[in-house]
Amino acid sequence: MNRLRAWLLDLLFPPKCVFCRTLLDDGEHDLCRHCRQTLPRLSGPAARQQLEFLTLAVSPLRYEETVRTSFHRYKFYGQRSYAGAYGRLMAQCVQEHLPGQCELVTWAPLSPRRKRERGYDQAQLLAQIVAQQLDLPLCSTLEKTRHTAPQSGLSEEKARRANAQGAYRCTDPPKVQDRRVLLVDDIITTGSTASECAHMLRAAGAKEVFCVTLARAHGERYENLVKNTVEMEQEYLYNEKKSILGDKP
Numbered sequence: 336m337n338r339l340r341a342w343l344l345d346l347l348f349p350p351k352c353v354f355c356r357t358l359l360d361d362g363e364h365d366l367c368r369h370c371r372q373t374l375p376r377l378s379g380p381a382a383r384q385q386l387e388f389l390t391l392a393v394s395p396l397r398y399e400e401t402v403r404t405s406f407h408r409y410k411f412y413g414q415r416s417y418a419g420a421y422g423r424l425m426a427q428c429v430q431e432h433l434p435g436q437c438e439l440v441t442w443a444p445l446s447p448r449r450k451r452e453r454g455y456d457q458a459q460l461l462a463q464i465v466a467q468q469l470d471l472p473l474c475s476t477l478e479k480t481r482h483t484a485p486q487s488g489l490s491e492e493k494a495r496r497a498n499a500q501g502a503y504r505c506t507d508p509p510k511v512q513d514r515r516v517l518l519v520d521d522i523i524t525t526g527s528t529a530s531e532c533a534h535m536l537r538a539a540g541a542k543e544v545f546c547v548t549l550a551r552a553h554g555e556r557y558e559n560l561v562k563n564t565v566e567m568e569q570e571y572l573y574n575e576k577k578s579i580l581g582d583k584p
């Protein structure tokens with residue numbers, strides 16, 4: 336039955352590359368051959384980042400054109416199915432850089448209000464796939480207690496840090512006590528969200544906190560890319576409000 340369902344779904348919605356949207360050939364999954372070869376992958380030390388309260392943060396991709404446009408479709412245009420492909424890339428990255436080092440998977444959650452607006456929590460979906468792939472338990476351990484401005488709306492490191500500070504709380508300290516926790520988030524920029532979440536997990540007794548994100552934004556073009564995501568997020572929120580309130584956002 337499941338195979339029939341999968342076959343019908345493939346017929347109705349032929350699988351496309353999550354990055355460039357070309358139709359996939361038989362035997363290809365998630366990515367087309369071209370993207371498999373040309374994605375801005377991070378390897379070795381470039382994939383790793385040391386941040387306050389975190390033992391290590393790793394990311395398989397650089398936040399550049401193809402990755403950014405694909406990610407926008409995931410985050411702002413309801414392409415939740417991309418979580419599968421993204422989560423598999425992230426799990427491979429964890430296996431490569433942090434083999435056997437994590438005991439449970441958690442994520443940096445949206446505020447309840449933002450989750451209602453969006454309909455899903457994009458980091459939670461990624462965490463589900465990562466946990467599945469690594470065969471680790473998935474635990475909800477954090478709560479966003481303060482509705483902050485979209486982090487992608489703030490390009491200054493200081494502003495982002497202040498925005499994240501005190502915004503999260505560990506909801507279940509016994510779950511993380513003496514454990515090595517893998518925190519999942521979507522994109523890492525200055526790392527202030529990941530650091531703040533790790534801070535709360537460590538304060539609740541976690542032995543170590545690691546982080547994996549789909550992509551890392553850094554380098555000279557970073558400011559422009561972040562700015563563009565800000566505009567997307569603002570436009571998205573504006574349209575969301577418009578659809579709820581009619582023509583008066």
Ligand SMILES: [Zn+2]
Binds near residue numbers: 352356366
């Ligand atoms: Zn492609």
